[in-house]
Amino acid sequence: MKTNVGSIDKILRIVVGLALIALSVFKPEVVGYWGYIGIIPLLTGLFNFCPAYTLLGLNTKGKSAE
Template sequence: MEENMGTVDRILRLVIGLVLFFTPFLGIPVSWSNTWLAIVSMGLGALLGVTAVFAFCPLYSAFGIRTKGRGRGLRR
């Protein structure tokens, strides 16, 4: 698995994933009182968190999307 996500992408996914995962526990908004919506929210949040940690998104790979820079190191 080659990393295909940049830093900003990873941070956004992690923050949104944490919010989606933990919001059903808080009971806010009331729409998350529905069990299925809470399960879907937590599953999506966990998926976003895992992809952020590993810096790899299978959908990005399938569609050829890459938000990670190519690297700007010194050339010799």
């Protein structure tokens, strides 16, 4: 599995994922249970791999992707 998520992209994914999950837990009236969709950006940020990027041929990691 080649990594395809760069450092800034990784940080943004983790922050957005955690924010969505936190909103679902502490303020469900704001986003409802849809906030748990934040698990997806959180996991892609933690694993440095995005399946959608692979399908679209994108890479924010740069030339040194393994």
